[in-house]
Amino acid sequence: MKVGTLIGKTVGFVSANIHSSVSGTVLKIDKALDTSGYKRDAVFIQVEGDQWEEKIDRSETVVKSCTLTSKEIIDKISAAGIVGMGGATFPTHVKLLPPPGTKAEVLIINGVECEPYLTSDHQLMLEKTEEILVGTTLLMKAINVEKAVIGIENNKKDAIARFTAAVKSYPGISVQPLKVQYPQGGEKQLIDAILGRQVPSGALPISVGAVVQNVGTAFAVYEAVQKNKPLVERVVTVTGKDLKNPCNILSRVGISVGDLIQFAGGLPETTGKIVCGGPMMGKAIASVEVPVTKGTSGILIIPTLESKRKRMRECIRCTKCIQVCPMGLNPTLLMNLSEFGEWEKAEKGRITDCIECGSCSFTCPSDRPLLDYIRMGKGKVMGIIRARKG
Amino acid sequence: MNNKLIVSPSPHVHSGDSIEKNMYGVLIALMPAFLVALYLFRIDALKITALSILFCVVSEYLIARFIMKREPSVLDGSAIITGVLLAFNVPSNLPVWILALGALFSIGVVKMSFGGLGNNIFNPAIAGRIFLLISFPAQMTTWPTPAVGVATDATTSATVLSNLRFQPEALPALKEMFLGFEGGSIGEMSALALLLGLAYLLWKKIITWHIPVSILLSVAIFTGILYAFDPVPMNNPLIHLFSGGLMLGAVFMATDYVTSPMTRSGMLIYGTGIGLITVCIRLWGAYPEGVSFAILLMNAFTPLINNYTTPKRFGEVVKNG
Numbered sequence: 001m002k003v004g005t006l007i008g009k010t011v012g013f014v015s016a017n018i019h020s021s022v023s024g025t026v027l028k029i030d031k032a033l034d035t036s037g038y039k040r041d042a043v044f045i046q047v048e049g050d051q052w053e054e055k056i057d058r059s060e061t062v063v064k065s066c067t068l069t070s071k072e073i074i075d076k077i078s079a080a081g082i083v084g085m086g087g088a089t090f091p092t093h094v095k096l097l098p099p100p101g102t103k104a105e106v107l108i109i110n111g112v113e114c115e116p117y118l119t120s121d122h123q124l125m126l127e128k129t130e131e132i133l134v135g136t137t138l139l140m141k142a143i144n145v146e147k148a149v150i151g152i153e154n155n156k157k158d159a160i161a162r163f164t165a166a167v168k169s170y171p172g173i174s175v176q177p178l179k180v181q182y183p184q185g186g187e188k189q190l191i192d193a194i195l196g197r198q199v200p201s202g203a204l205p206i207s208v209g210a211v212v213q214n215v216g217t218a219f220a221v222y223e224a225v226q227k228n229k230p231l232v233e234r235v236v237t238v239t240g241k242d243l244k245n246p247c248n249i250l251s252r253v254g255i256s257v258g259d260l261i262q263f264a265g266g267l268p269e270t271t272g273k274i275v276c277g278g279p280m281m282g283k284a285i286a287s288v289e290v291p292v293t294k295g296t297s298g299i300l301i302i303p304t305l306e307s308k309r310k311r312m313r314e315c316i317r318c319t320k321c322i323q324v325c326p327m328g329l330n331p332t333l334l335m336n337l338s339e340f341g342e343w344e345k346a347e348k349g350r351i352t353d354c355i356e357c358g359s360c361s362f363t364c365p366s367d368r369p370l371l372d373y374i375r376m377g378k379g380k381v382m383g384i385i386r387a388r389k390g
Numbered sequence: 391m392n393n394k395l396i397v398s399p400s401p402h403v404h405s406g407d408s409i410e411k412n413m414y415g416v417l418i419a420l421m422p423a424f425l426v427a428l429y430l431f432r433i434d435a436l437k438i439t440a441l442s443i444l445f446c447v448v449s450e451y452l453i454a455r456f457i458m459k460r461e462p463s464v465l466d467g468s469a470i471i472t473g474v475l476l477a478f479n480v481p482s483n484l485p486v487w488i489l490a491l492g493a494l495f496s497i498g499v500v501k502m503s504f505g506g507l508g509n510n511i512f513n514p515a516i517a518g519r520i521f522l523l524i525s526f527p528a529q530m531t532t533w534p535t536p537a538v539g540v541a542t543d544a545t546t547s548a549t550v551l552s553n554l555r556f557q558p559e560a561l562p563a564l565k566e567m568f569l570g571f572e573g574g575s576i577g578e579m580s581a582l583a584l585l586l587g588l589a590y591l592l593w594k595k596i597i598t599w600h601i602p603v604s605i606l607l608s609v610a611i612f613t614g615i616l617y618a619f620d621p622v623p624m625n626n627p628l629i630h631l632f633s634g635g636l637m638l639g640a641v642f643m644a645t646d647y648v649t650s651p652m653t654r655s656g657m658l659i660y661g662t663g664i665g666l667i668t669v670c671i672r673l674w675g676a677y678p679e680g681v682s683f684a685i686l687l688m689n690a691f692t693p694l695i696n697n698y699t700t701p702k703r704f705g706e707v708v709k710n711g
Contacts, residue, residue, distance in 0.1 A: 037397070116403070188704065200705040273396045279403040286397050306403070307396040313463075314508035316409055318647045323598070328703035330652065350703065358401030365407040366508075372399050 001026060004053035004230050007043050010078075016091040016294075017081035018043075021232035021252035023051035033290055035276040035283045042291070045254075055228045062130045063226040066138060073142040073225055080224030081231050081294075085216030086110060086121075086185065087277055089295035092217055096142050098206045105209035107140050107148040108194055109218055111163075112178065114153065114185040115278025118298040120235040121215050123248040125152070125159040128219050133163075133170050135222030140172060143211050148173045150215075151194050153180045182280065183357035187212045189326050201353050216297075231294055236260060240301030242268035251292050257299055258288030272304030280358045313366040321360035321370055327353045331360035331370045338377025347381045354378050409507075412596050412647075413467025419590040420474055420642065422583035427576045430536035431482035435576050438482055438489060443473030445493030453502045468507045472496055475515035478577020478638060479682070480522065483534045488526050492518045512689045513646045516639075516682050523682075533574055549574050550633035551678040554624055567632040577638055584637040597645045600654055604661025605640040605668075606631060612669045624673065636668065639681035649689045656692075656699035663688045 001007070001020050008018030024047045032042035052058060068076070078093035098104055109132070113121040125132065140148050150167070152160050154177050163175045178184060178193050188199045190212060197208040205212055213221075216234065223229040232253055239246040244265025251260060257274065261267050267288070275282040276296055292299075321331040329350060337346040351374060360370040427435040450469040454462035476496055480489065496518030504510040523530045533549060550567055568581050578584075591597045610627045617625040630636065635643075644650060644664055651660045664684045671680025 192704075198705045201703070203705070271395070273398075273402060275400075275402050277400075280401045282400055282402065284395070284397040284400075284402065286395055300402070302402055304396070307398075309398065310404070313409060314506070316412075316468075316508045316647045317650075317652055318412060319598075319652045320407070322652055322701050325701070326704060328701045328706070330701055332652070349700075353704070356400070362401050362403060363405050363407060365409050365412055367404065367408075369399075371401065375399065 001045060002051045002053050003232060004056050006230075010091075014091055014094055016083050016089075016093075017079060017230070019081055019230040019232050020045060021254050022047045024048040033287055035285055035290055035293065035296070037283075037286060057227040057229070062134065064130075064134055066134075066141070066225065068141075068225065070142050070144055073138055076225045077142070077221055080220070080229070082217060082220045082224055083231070083294050084214055085220060085234060085294065085297070086214040087281070087295045087297050089293070092213065092221070095211060095213070096139070098143070098211070099204075102204075102206045103209065104143045104145050104206060104211045105147070106195065106211075107136065107143060107145050108190060108210055108212045109136050109139075109148060109150040109215055110185060110187075110190055110212055111150055111152040111156070111159065111215045112185040112190060113156075114180075114182045115280050115282075115298075116182075117239050117300050118237045118278045119239075120237040120248050120297050122156050122159055123237075124219055124235050125156070125215055126162060129162050129166050131222045132215050132218045133166055133173060134226065135218035135220070136173055137170060138221055138225050139211075139213055139218060145211075146172050149194050150175045151178050151184075151190055152176070153178050153184065155180045183326055183355065183359065186326065186355050186357060188355070201350055234292075234294060234296070236292055236296055237298035237300075238264040239298065240268065240271075240303075241306075242270045242303055243301050244268070251296075253294055254291050256288060257285065257290050257292060257296075260292065260299055261288065261301065268301060268303070270303040270305075271301050272307030273302040275300040275302060280362065281356060309369070310367040312368050315366055315368060318365060320363045320365065324359040324363050326357060326359065327355060329353060331374060332368070334377060335368065335370045335373040338373040338380070343377070343381050343384055346377050347385070351378050351381050352385070409466045409468075413471055415594050415596045416471055416591065416642070417467065417474065419587035419594075419596070420471075420478075420577070422586040423478065423577045423580060423638070424474070426580040426583045427478070427482075430579055431534065431576060434482040434534070438480065438484060438576060439474060439477040441486060442477035442480075442489055442493055443470050445490050446470070446473035446476065446497050449494050449497040450502065450506075453498055454506065458502065458506070463507070466507065469497060469501075472501070472514045472518075475577070475638075475642060476518050478642075479515060479519040479575050479635065480530065481533045482576050483532070484522075484529055488522060488529055491525075492522045495521045508648055510648055511693075512686055513643055513649045516643050516685050516689070519682050520686060523677075536579070549678070550629065551672065554629065554633070554678070564628055564632065567629070575635065575638075578635045581632040581637045584641050588641045591641070591645070598654070598657070600657035601645045601650060601661045602640045604658045605644060605665045606636070608662040608665025609636060609669055612666055616673075630669065630672065634672075634679045635681040639664070639668075639685055643682070644685050644688070649692055651692050651695040651699065653696070653699040653701050655702075656695040659695055659699070660688050660692065663691065 002023045005020045007020050024045045027044040027046050029043055031039035034040050074093050074096050082092040083089040136148050160177050167173045191210045192198050199208050220231050236249050236251045238260050273284050275284050315332050334349050334351050354374050358371050446469045447464045451462045451464045496514040500512050500514040500517040501510045609630055613627040613630045651657050667684035668680045
């Protein structure tokens with residue numbers, strides 16, 4: 001088994017291949033705890049050396065030219081097991097095959113990275129500017145559009161400057177600086193910010209002619225198509241207030257969270273919580289044995305003092321949750337409806353529109369766990385809708 | 391390190407905002423008006439305000455502890471605000487026992503019997519003021535003359551609004567009304583001080599502009615239309631804006647979180663309703679002043695408004711096609 005050897009092949013439509021990120025021998029196929037706290041099937045490999053598949057081009061030279069057709073590009077992306085690197089890990093090739101009757105007009109590259117603490121996309125944008133732009137060109141070709149916009153928030157001035165200078169040699173690509181705002185990295189929010197078009201409730205971005213891909217995904221696409229390299233590594237931000245050496249690490253998929261923390265100076269004494277992802281939407285993990293996956297954008301270590309929630313108090317109807325909700329929902333109402341099992345009313349209140357950004361819980365002066373209840377209610381309502389349909 | 395990691399759903403951070411931050415923010419915003427009151431009514435303003443706070447806090451503590459049998463949370467600031475607002479709504483020479491009754495009614499009947507902070511339908515201070523106005527009309531409408539100001543030969547003076555109705559020739563200059571040297575309740579004197587408070591509330595994002603602006607605008611437009619047809623002082627929009635309890639009500643009483651609507655459109659409906667009802671009462675009602683009745687009425691409509699208005703939803707209006 002070498003680095004890049006296919007070890008898991010897609011079966012369903014919405015799934016992606018998995019390749020070995022190390023060379024060695026397969027020990028066993030067993031269950032392993034993942035970030036969501038469930039045990040999943042996993043391949044355990046004993047590492048021996050670092051032998052890569054021969055077809056993979058590991059040189060640093062940027063390969064710009066590409067003569068492949070749209071279908072060939074998508075096939076290569078699919079074969080390389082590329083998924084959305086922003087965290088949602090939706091298979092990229094599925095997103096590039098729009099449903100019949102729809103037409104993509106513009107490709108949006110998401111360089112927003114709006115979660116606090118995370119800097120992995122920022123780092124990638126600074127170090128791999130050309131590669132990301134080539135990846136963007138490939139994606140444009142794949143979905144057959146003439147125009148691509150790279151959205152970057154104003155707090156990453158250096159990245160904006162670098163891209164603005166570099167795009168001049170890439171026709172059709174432009175950079176759009178955006179004001180700093182959470183949760184702008186959400187697909188629907190980003191499309192609204194860049195195109196001024198709002199994706200209707202329940203619809204896909206393609207309904208307004210947009211396809212959104214993360215900068216990390218664009219880089220992975222470049223590597224897959226131009227360098228024959230499957231998705232076996234990614235940049236992970238390892239950070240936290242009390243961590244000795246916070247840093248961005250180019251990590252192989254499958255390495256344990258604990259190993260990365262060790263590399264960044266070891267787990268601080270004060271640790272109360274370890275979060276995979278950002279502080280707003282990431283998942284708290286129960287063990288450092290959890291592996292880094294394709295969607296792990298960061299590992300955040302939170303001190304005990306800040307890990308515990310405060311006691312929930314009465315809602316004082318200050319309406320701050322309504323003001324911050326990016327989807328225009330009424331979080332406090334939806335929480336109450338979920339608490340009392342009023343599913344019909346919750347559905348009418350469009351609980352399924354919730355993107356779980358956490359802004360409501362973050363802002364609540366009464367420390368109410370708004371998102372906990374809404375998430376529960378959203379799951380319930382989605383189940384009811386599915387049951388009704390079939 | 392302890393071996394146990396804390397696991398909880400996202401988000402894992404909090405803004406640090408709290409009930410206390412908002413409530414004490416409101417108290418800071420009330421300071422300019424309080425300073426004006428101290429300047430005008432001296433020790434009486436201090437006495438009434440301090441006692442009103444004391445009565446409110448003590449009633450809430452006793453009711454929570456001994457009747458509702460739960461942990462009292464009197465320091466969250468809301469009972470203190472009720473105390474200050476109740477004091478601001480009464481004359482500075484109100485007998486203390488009447489003030490105590492008002493505080494007990496505000497906290498006991500209007501707030502705690504509905505379940506305490508967050509659950510009351512009516513603004514406690516407004517309901518308390520109206521309770522006192524109906525029960526003790528004489529004491530509630532005899533205003534001592536401010537220690538500083540134009541009228542110096544009387545111990546009691548009429549308010550601008552009662553003059554407007556019964557003695558239009560005795561109207562003061564607009565500038566004096568704006569600064570607050572006319573007869574009136576403790577906290578409603580200076581429109582300028584109250585507007586400073588509004589600026590603070592908006593700056594600290596404790597409230598949004600929707601309620602105060604819609605109240606003031608609807609009063610100005612409604613009386614402005616009447617003034618255009620019949621330019622008598624009675625219809626003068628500026629007099630209406632800067633007199634009586636309008637500014638205090640629009641900035642501090644109508645914006646009470648608990649008893650005002652939750653959506654922006656709802657806030658505009660609510661504010662406009664308060665403005666229109668206020669003008670109707672002032673011009674054609676039995677009382678010269680109508681802000682508190684208008685707020686109380688619109689408080690009652692709040693659940694209905696909440697039911698029929700929704701926040702502007704993302705994706706509902708598709709911009710640019």
